[in-house]
Amino acid sequence: MEWSKLKNVILLMLLCVNIILLLLVGSQASQDKRYQAETRQAAQAVLEQGGIDFTLDEFPDDLALPVTTVTRDRTGEAGIAAALLGEVTLEGESEVRPRYSGPGGVAEFSMNGSFTITLTPGTWSLENGQDYESSSQACLEAMGFTGTLSDTEQTGAETVLTYCQSWEGSPLFSCTIRLHWQENDLVQVEGQRLDGSISASVTKSLLSTPTILVRFLAGINEGGYVCSRIDTMDGGYLLSSNTTRQVQLTPVWRFVTDTGTYYVNAVTGEFSPLE
Template sequence: MEWPKLKNIILLLLVCVNVCLLLLAGLQGSRSARYEEETRQAAIDVLEQNGITFGPERLPADTQLRPLTVTRDRESEAQVAQTLLGSAERQGENEVRQLYVGEGGMAEFSMNGTFSVSLQPGAWVKEHDRSHVDASQACLERIGFQGALETEERDEASGQVRLTFHQEWEDAPVFSCRVVLTWEGDELVHLEGSRLSGTSTQASARGEPLSAASILVRFLSGINEGGYVCGRVDGMTAGYLLSGAARPVELTPVWRIDTDSGSYYVDAYTGVLTPDQT
């Protein structure tokens, strides 16, 4: 047989082999996706068989968050004080609680990341036509706090507005780092909460994170074992909780499950459930 014809036959055989491999890979991927969807639906069915309605349209994608170790940066506290108070000076030599006083008010920072800022009238005023949410977000960004709004409370009688934001770290929410901003009319009068700043490194993981379906089953088990009562799951969000108050601190991956009776956290690796105490 002539070489050109033989070469064409070999090339055709190689093409056929590649096509067969692609078909097998596609079939395997289709079976895997179907099995995953069936597993997710089975978890929802188990939940609803136990009297708990699953509100979201579908289970969220599995989380890939890994444990992190964060070394706190206390030098940023002086920058935050300067940003909010204008010219501010540190008072005293207490390393556990650092106090800054300036023309715009007073700021206190603790070693565990909590802080409180009281502002003098007129120290921080928003444009009248700007929303409190937008102005609060801009203020938090000025002090290096990347976050998302959780709640907004208004007291019509006093004109006071309280907004709660949770921090985000590497685009994931840190549920235990929250800041509450209090406005009186167009003036910001108080900030209080917990913030995280510094550098993070990946900590040793405890195997692979549990799937979202497994988390839902662990949630049901934890609810029953703890004697908690709920009738509906309103949402599931993957994020972090702080572990420890010293330096460095750990960011533990968790799922926050919001229900009609409160919120719960399920460890993304161990499946242990704890109620939200805030």
């Protein structure tokens, strides 16, 4: 056989092989997609049989977050106090719970990231055209805090806005900051924050979303909790250790229901209510 004809035959065979491989890959992808849809439907059916309505518009994708270890950095605490209170002075020599005072009030910080800043009325006030949310966001930016508004409460003349910290673009559910407003004046900022650098990051195999839903139902039943509806389901982090300089951020799913908030560990499947 002439070389030109042999070459054409070889090319045709290679083309056929590639077509077959593409068909196999497409068939496998189609089967995986069908299996995924069936698994999701089965998880929703199990929830409904357990008396829980899954009201989300879209079924969440599997979580893909690393288990992360963070080394705390407390060097910025004085700067945070100064950003709200003006030039501050350290009172005492306690490294466990330093206290700063300035013309705008006082600030105290703890080793676990919790803090309380009490402001003298008039130190931080609403300006013309501002609302509580925009002024609160400006306050958090001055503190170097990145987060999203999660709740607003109003009782009489007091309005409290709660923000959840973001870490590497994901919610850090363990760390929230509350801003207390008395009419036009911000009078207190308190909560917990994490500041530091990543010292380790490990990618682990996380449980699939359908498995997480089943673990959630099991946790509700085993704990004797009452729940009839899942309103939101979002992934993020919880601090697995909060008493040392190094803390671990563990991927979790947060369930906000009609009766409360619950977490399911995305690594182990452990169920826990919001404390």
